[in-house]
Amino acid sequence: MIPFAALVRKDLKLFFNDRKAVVVGLLAPIILASFFGYLFGGQGGNAETSKVPVLVIDQDGSDISRGLIAQLSGDKNLDVKPSTLDAAREAVRKGKATAAIVIPKDFGRDAGRALFTGAGKPELGLLYDPSHNVELGMVKGILSGAVMQAVSKEMFTGRGGREMVDESLARVENDTQLAADDRKALRDLLGGVRELNERQDERREREGAPGQAELSRGLTMPYETREEAITSGQNVEYNGYAHSFGGMGVQFILFMGLDVGIGLLMLRQMGLWQRLRAAPLSRTMLLGSRTVSASLIAGFILLVLFGFARVVFGVRILGSFAGFVGVCAAFSLMTAAFGLMIAAIGGTVEATRGYSIMATLIMVMLGGAWVPTFVFPAWLRKLTVIVPTRWAMDGLDGMTWRGLGFSSALAPIGVLLLFTLLFGVVAVMQFRWGTD
Amino acid sequence: MLEVNSLTKNYGKLVAVTGVSFRADRGETIGLLGPNGAGKTTTVSIIAGLLSPDSGEVLIEGKQVQSDTDPVKLKIGLVPQDMALYDHLTARDNLTFFAALYSLAGAKAKQPIDDALNLVGLWDRAGDKVGTFSGGMKRRLNLAAALLHDPQILLLDEPTVGVDPQSRNAIFENLETLKKRGKTLIYTTHYMEEAERLCDRIVIIDHGKVIANDTLQGLHTLLPVTNVLAIDLDHADGFKPESMLALTEVKSVVLEEGTLRVGVHDLSRGAPVVLRWLADNGHSYHHVSSEQPNLETVFLTLTGRSLRDSK
Numbered sequence: 001m002i003p004f005a006a007l008v009r010k011d012l013k014l015f016f017n018d019r020k021a022v023v024v025g026l027l028a029p030i031i032l033a034s035f036f037g038y039l040f041g042g043q044g045g046n047a048e049t050s051k052v053p054v055l056v057i058d059q060d061g062s063d064i065s066r067g068l069i070a071q072l073s074g075d076k077n078l079d080v081k082p083s084t085l086d087a088a089r090e091a092v093r094k095g096k097a098t099a100a101i102v103i104p105k106d107f108g109r110d111a112g113r114a115l116f117t118g119a120g121k122p123e124l125g126l127l128y129d130p131s132h133n134v135e136l137g138m139v140k141g142i143l144s145g146a147v148m149q150a151v152s153k154e155m156f157t158g159r160g161g162r163e164m165v166d167e168s169l170a171r172v173e174n175d176t177q178l179a180a181d182d183r184k185a186l187r188d189l190l191g192g193v194r195e196l197n198e199r200q201d202e203r204r205e206r207e208g209a210p211g212q213a214e215l216s217r218g219l220t221m222p223y224e225t226r227e228e229a230i231t232s233g234q235n236v237e238y239n240g241y242a243h244s245f246g247g248m249g250v251q252f253i254l255f256m257g258l259d260v261g262i263g264l265l266m267l268r269q270m271g272l273w274q275r276l277r278a279a280p281l282s283r284t285m286l287l288g289s290r291t292v293s294a295s296l297i298a299g300f301i302l303l304v305l306f307g308f309a310r311v312v313f314g315v316r317i318l319g320s321f322a323g324f325v326g327v328c329a330a331f332s333l334m335t336a337a338f339g340l341m342i343a344a345i346g347g348t349v350e351a352t353r354g355y356s357i358m359a360t361l362i363m364v365m366l367g368g369a370w371v372p373t374f375v376f377p378a379w380l381r382k383l384t385v386i387v388p389t390r391w392a393m394d395g396l397d398g399m400t401w402r403g404l405g406f407s408s409a410l411a412p413i414g415v416l417l418l419f420t421l422l423f424g425v426v427a428v429m430q431f432r433w434g435t436d
Numbered sequence: 437m438l439e440v441n442s443l444t445k446n447y448g449k450l451v452a453v454t455g456v457s458f459r460a461d462r463g464e465t466i467g468l469l470g471p472n473g474a475g476k477t478t479t480v481s482i483i484a485g486l487l488s489p490d491s492g493e494v495l496i497e498g499k500q501v502q503s504d505t506d507p508v509k510l511k512i513g514l515v516p517q518d519m520a521l522y523d524h525l526t527a528r529d530n531l532t533f534f535a536a537l538y539s540l541a542g543a544k545a546k547q548p549i550d551d552a553l554n555l556v557g558l559w560d561r562a563g564d565k566v567g568t569f570s571g572g573m574k575r576r577l578n579l580a581a582a583l584l585h586d587p588q589i590l591l592l593d594e595p596t597v598g599v600d601p602q603s604r605n606a607i608f609e610n611l612e613t614l615k616k617r618g619k620t621l622i623y624t625t626h627y628m629e630e631a632e633r634l635c636d637r638i639v640i641i642d643h644g645k646v647i648a649n650d651t652l653q654g655l656h657t658l659l660p661v662t663n664v665l666a667i668d669l670d671h672a673d674g675f676k677p678e679s680m681l682a683l684t685e686v687k688s689v690v691l692e693e694g695t696l697r698v699g700v701h702d703l704s705r706g707a708p709v710v711l712r713w714l715a716d717n718g719h720s721y722h723h724v725s726s727e728q729p730n731l732e733t734v735f736l737t738l739t740g741r742s743l744r745d746s747k
Contacts, residue, residue, distance in 0.1 A: 002539045002540075006533055006541070009533075014522060014524055017524045270520060271517065272521075272522070274481070275534065276537065279534075279538060280505045282504050
């Protein structure tokens, strides 16, 4: 056991001796995780999100277009500003605005008619920045609700609506092909609407502007939503830092694993590998000690990261603590095996560093450590199950902010250990034991 | 003590060593002399158990190394050609680590570490990080790291590469001390003067083959010459040394950096002939001296090439 302990102790000593590297190695994930955590909801999910900049070009100037702009301006998610067509196009092209809505001439009149007849629908122009597809979807949703409300309000209670009723009544009276019964029914309907409008006008004159509000809101969404974030329990708020610290921990521990591999390759260059191989040490001891030391360092990094997140951002392990430890341990082992595999299949240090950094970044990205996997296309989401980082992230999320029990940690732990085995077998089989 | 029998090692089509054999007795120093790429490091790596030969065997006190953990390996100490040290650890921490690889820890390790530091003259720098050491100090510590488990056989793979003359001398003194203690040294080098100074026997390797294996005196008997005439030419450009081989008194000739080295059997008869030939052919010179033949001459005689040219 003396050589094994010495090998592990030496690796730990080398790691902690380079204090600048340790500090930078811990500060970097903390800074990045704090930044991403703030972006993705922050503490309690109440981080202030920036409004989507939207420009509006009103070529109509009708009551409906003005009402539409007022509706859009009132939405808390949008920052609406008036513009001209050329200026708006330039602003979107330069990325200064996410979208521009062009309300064409006669939009109000045509939209009102189309509301009842379905014919002659006017077109709303929508200029958008293709790099903001997610925001575009939101803008379109808000826009459709605002258009319905503005148009229906005007059609049911506004001046345009009355003109529409008068026009329709005249058309009914002059239509010779209309059956008498049908004509009567339509006359009654439209007459009823006209009578309602007249009564509202009288009431408005009698009671003043406030009375109008209740009757002239137009069509609104026929429901309200009651939102509840499902976290580990009632009154437990989502903490965006839990995911970001897990993600950055995963990323930087993978980089540490990469260093393990590169370090082994450098041992060969330095002649230290010859000295180790000349000693009466088994291969299991040489690789096993590396695995243990790398796992201990990985565990230390996770401990510091989550310790910081706990103290500064209130991140808590709301699920099984044993599950959390299990996921961390399994991921640490997997990382160590990953490092050994890199050393086994790597050629020169420089070439290996290049492709293993790329492989690491792809694993981190596909694992959802940077952005949640739900933004991926469906096929890519399915593909991520073959990426170990995805399981690590699922496990860490599950044991921290989701507050899941130990049983939910078993699958991530099991899969991570399988990856450990796979990488370990490749490492042992491909490892060049001799000297170069 | 050590027997190397018919070692062969190929890397694909490249023959690294073929049929290499020699033996070393207790307290004997064997020099493996040859140019870079001759197969010296491959031979040492096989002896140390770092490489498996394609054929042949290495016997240490009659036993082959059977596995990675074979106790026979305890009899070998390896000083690699590269600096096999951790720059971020102190000299003592390095030695403590290397001692632990041989299961020496605590009180058991303290004495060997102190002895090794004393031997190589680094006792006063034991607490300093190796990264602050000069190249010569690192070389000495590299040697010390191989001594901790008190091996009987020390494999030294070009242990003086890149060091200043003072450190080289210090290393030689360390090795002479070890030799006096009865250690068997296997010393690879392409510096003939090192081999001449340290080694009892010299094994000359070229292109993976042993081309000579004898004592220094024995190697000299292989030479067709007993004296070398060294002539510093005024103008060496365009001089064709091989044209001198037409003279019956001349047994070998090589021109290096303006100095012509002409091997002759009989100095009193050969020198006038050579000098007259130079004068007759219009070659002037400004210095003439005679030398005893050395390993360089031996290598030249055996391979037809200068050891320096072959690097």
